[in-house]
Amino acid sequence: MTNAAIAIDTGDLPFGGGMLALVRPALDLLEPGGVLAVLTRQSHAIDELGTWCKVERHELLEATADQGGATRILLRKGSFGAPRGAIEDNLDLKPHGGRIEAADMLAAVPFAPSADPGTGFAPRGARVEPGGPVYPCTINDLAHAAPPDVAQLYDQAVSAQWNADTDIEWARIKPLPRPLQRALGQVFTFLAENELSALYVPSRFIARLHPHYVETAQFLATQMADEARHIDVFLKRARVGGGGVGISHATTSASLHSLLTLEDFTEAAFLLSVLGEGTFLDLLRYIEMHAPDEVTADIVRRARADETRHVHFGMSHVKHALSHDHTMYARLEAAVRKRSATLAGAGGVPYAVQDSLTILAAGGTDPAAVAKGHSAFRELMEVMHENRVKRLLNAGFSPAQAQTLSDLHTPNFM
Numbered sequence: 001m002t003n004a005a006i007a008i009d010t011g012d013l014p015f016g017g018g019m020l021a022l023v024r025p026a027l028d029l030l031e032p033g034g035v036l037a038v039l040t041r042q043s044h045a046i047d048e049l050g051t052w053c054k055v056e057r058h059e060l061l062e063a064t065a066d067q068g069g070a071t072r073i074l075l076r077k078g079s080f081g082a083p084r085g086a087i088e089d090n091l092d093l094k095p096h097g098g099r100i101e102a103a104d105m106l107a108a109v110p111f112a113p114s115a116d117p118g119t120g121f122a123p124r125g126a127r128v129e130p131g132g133p134v135y136p137c138t139i140n141d142l143a144h145a146a147p148p149d150v151a152q153l154y155d156q157a158v159s160a161q162w163n164a165d166t167d168i169e170w171a172r173i174k175p176l177p178r179p180l181q182r183a184l185g186q187v188f189t190f191l192a193e194n195e196l197s198a199l200y201v202p203s204r205f206i207a208r209l210h211p212h213y214v215e216t217a218q219f220l221a222t223q224m225a226d227e228a229r230h231i232d233v234f235l236k237r238a239r240v241g242g243g244g245v246g247i248s249h250a251t252t253s254a255s256l257h258s259l260l261t262l263e264d265f266t267e268a269a270f271l272l273s274v275l276g277e278g279t280f281l282d283l284l285r286y287i288e289m290h291a292p293d294e295v296t297a298d299i300v301r302r303a304r305a306d307e308t309r310h311v312h313f314g315m316s317h318v319k320h321a322l323s324h325d326h327t328m329y330a331r332l333e334a335a336v337r338k339r340s341a342t343l344a345g346a347g348g349v350p351y352a353v354q355d356s357l358t359i360l361a362a363g364g365t366d367p368a369a370v371a372k373g374h375s376a377f378r379e380l381m382e383v384m385h386e387n388r389v390k391r392l393l394n395a396g397f398s399p400a401q402a403q404t405l406s407d408l409h410t411p412n413f414m
């Protein structure tokens with residue numbers, strides 16, 4: 001940290017017997033040009049240290065006999081190969097309430113506005129020795145890599161994890177009338193298929209994200225763990241009680257394919273999390289409201305709590321990028337339009353999804369109840385649209401843009 005001299009006493013340590021284990025860390029504390037005084041009682045050490053300095057491109061300034069048979073050697077630190085960055089010598093992270101959160105770590109070692117792909121997997125704050133390879137990161141700037149609340153969201157995600165095996169009271173599920181059972185199987189088939197896209201899409205961006213912004217990778221890892229659990233719990237629910245997995249529609253497949261092929265992290269966050277998972281919040285609430293039993297309601301309530309966090313992260317990411325880069329508005333709008341054009345022939349909400357959501361809300365196949373179920377489904381479409389518009393307005397889009405973009409959103413919901 002300083003060019004001021006540092007002094008160390010290596011006592012009787014031979015040069016090849018541990019002296020360097022004291023000399024090298026002391027030199028690491030100095031900036032290039034800084035001076036280190038080494039006190040030694042080993043008479044051979046002067047020559048050996050001199051040779052070592054030449055190899056390492058440090059400079060041996062002088063060696064003088066001290067009182068009591070010791071020698072005092074002055075070394076000037078060279079600049080070649082010296083690690084870049086300040087050493088964290090005084091960083092003393094303090095727990096509060098016995099805890100240390102990721103947010104505390106980020107506050108202690110904040111993000112830089114941009115990161116060098118040459119620092120690879122070096123933890124943020126490490127002094128990086130030059131000469132390492134350049135990593136294939138393409139998301140290297142704070143504006144696109146990490147929203148300000150990413151560490152808090154990661155902390156929340158870690159403490160909110162649940163278990164699809166032991167936290168669900170599977171034994172309490174009772175058999176349902178067959179049409180309702182099949183509708184439920186179809187609903188959960190559709191949910192699981194969409195969850196698969198929510199697992200795969202973020203995974204594509206972790207390897208492109210600069211490790212300096214590791215909290216984003218950590219958050220995405222929790223998101224992927226959430227989606228893995230949702231796939232697990234939804235497929236279990238589809239199969240418990242004999243409903244079974246239903247139809248996978250071409251519309252769903254085309255819609256999710258158009259997410260998987262996105263190349264831009266922020267566009268993917270916008271389409272997947274803000275628009276897609278945002279719309280799924282309303283879908284999950286609908287399923288909870290019309291769930292045939294408390295266990296099913298509990299499953300979608302838990303999934304919805306996780307999705308709320310994913311939408312929050314997506315909103316934070318997109319708003320942060322928009323605040324730094326105004327051209328993003330046009331880019332995000334273009335991404336929605338392009339996707340809509342790709343899906344132009346896909347038709348409306350996949351019929352099996354529409355029918356099963358109607359039967360679910362009807363609670364069976366009684367025609368009068370189905371009429372109500374149909375109304376409930378129409379209402380769901382309106383609620384999804386209204387809430388998408390609210391999210392788009394919150395992100396800073398104009399009312400006209402928000403209406404248009406919501407209308408252009410995929411009939412598959414995600």
Ligand SMILES: [Fe+2]
Nearest residue numbers: 195198227230
């Ligand atoms: Fe999910």
Ligand SMILES: [Fe+2]
Nearest residue numbers: 198277307310
């Ligand atoms: Fe999600």
